[in-house]
C-alpha cells in the first residue's frame with residue numbers, strides 16, 4: 001500500500017514562493033525527516049483529509065489541542081454561534097469570566113487566570129511576572145524543554161566554564177542569554193548547584209513538568225519535588241509550563257498527576273479548543289502584580305477573543321463533565337504502545353518507548369531517554385524511515401524524533417490496529 005502526496009508537493013512548491021520555507025511554523029516543513037509536507041484540506045475526528053484526496057490517521061492532533069478529535073461538534077457549534085455575534089470587540093465579555101472560572105476550578109492551586117493568544121505569549125508573560133514579583137532577573141530552564149520562541153528561551157548551554165547560556169538563534173542578544181541558566185532535565189544536583197552559584201538572583205525555574213518537546217520524557221521520582229524545595233528555600237517561583245500537558249493529561253494537568261504545586265502555570269493548546277489561545281494562572285497574591293492591578297505590564301488586543309473563548313469553553317466543559325476521556329485515552333495509548341513494542345521487539349531493534357496518559361514517543365536508541373542528551377542518541381535515519389513508511393500507509397506521526405505523539409479520543413481501536421499492522425509492514429524489510 002502506498003499513498004502518494006503529489007498535489008501536496010505541488011502546493012508546497014507554490015507556498016515556498018510567498019511564505020518563507022512554505023510554512024508558518026518550521027516543524028511543519030519536514031526538515032527533520034526530509035521530503036515535502038502534507039497539505040490538509042479538512043479534518044474530522046481522528047482523520048485528516050489531505051489535498052491529495054487521502055484520508056489519513058492523525059497522531060499529532062494539531063500538536064495537542066484536538067484532544068477530542070477534529071471538528072468536535074460542541075466546539076464547532078459554539079464557534080459558529082459566537083461568530084454570528086461578532087468576532088472581536090476589544091471590550092470585556094461575560095464568557096471570559098465563565099471560562100476563567102471553569103479553568104481555575106479544574107486547575108489545582110491557582111485562583112486567577114489571564115488569557116493570551118499563544119503558548120509563547122503565556123510563557124513569556126509568566127517569566128516577566130516572576131521577575132516582577134521577585135525583583136530578580138535570572139531564570140533556570142532545562143535543555144530540551146520548549147517554552148515558545150521568545151528571546152529568553154532560545155538559549156543553549158554556554159561553553160566551558162560559563163554557567164549561563166548563549167543564544168541559539170541569531171537575533172537573541174548576549175544580554176538576554178546571560179539571564180537564562182541551563183540545566184539538564186532530571187538532574188536535580190545541577191539545579192541545586194545553579195541556585196548555590198546565583199544566590200538571591202534566581203527569579204524562577206520554568207519546566208515542562210512532563211516534557212513533550214524532546215519526545216515524551218517523564219520526570220524521575222523526586223525531581224520536581226526537589227526543585228519545589230529549592231524554589232522554596234531560595235524564594236524563587238516554580239513555573240509549570242503546561243501548554244502541552246494542561247487539560248490533556250488530566251483535568252488538573254501535570255500538577256494533578258505529579259502532586260507537585262507550581263507557583264505559576266502556563267496553558268495553551270487544549271485550552272483554546274483549536275483556536276489561538278494561551279493563558280497563565282497563579283494564586284491571587286502573585287496575579288495582583290499584573291496590570292492593571294500591579295506594575296507588571298501585559299496586554300493583548302485579541303486576548304480573550306470571543307471565538308477563541310467559546311471554543312475553549314466548549315472544550316473544557318466537555319472534559320470537565322467527561323473525565324472518563326482521560327482513562328479512555330490512556331488505555332488507547334497503552335494499547336498502541338504495547339502493539340508497537342511487540343513489533344519492534346520481535347524485530348530485535350534498539351528502541352525505547354516513553355509514555356504517559358495520551359502522550360508517547362518512540363526513540364530508536366538503546367539508552368533510557370531521560371533528558372535531551374539521551375533523546376539525541378536516537379537513530380534519526382531509522383526515525384525518518386519509520387515516519388515515511390507510516391506516511392506511505394496513511395498514518396501521520398509527528399515529523400520529528402523530538403516530538404511526542406498526541407492521541408485524540410476519536411481514534412478507534414481499529415485505527416490503532418491499522419497503525420500497529422502498518423508498523424509491522426514498515427520494519428519488516430529493515
Ligand SMILES: *Cc1c(COP(=O)(O)O)cnc(C)c1O
Nearest residue numbers: 118119120146147148243244268
Ligand atoms: C507548544 C508549546 C509552547 C508554545 O506554544 P505556541 O502556542 O506554539 O506559542 C510552549 N510550551 C510548550 C510546553 C509547548 O508544548
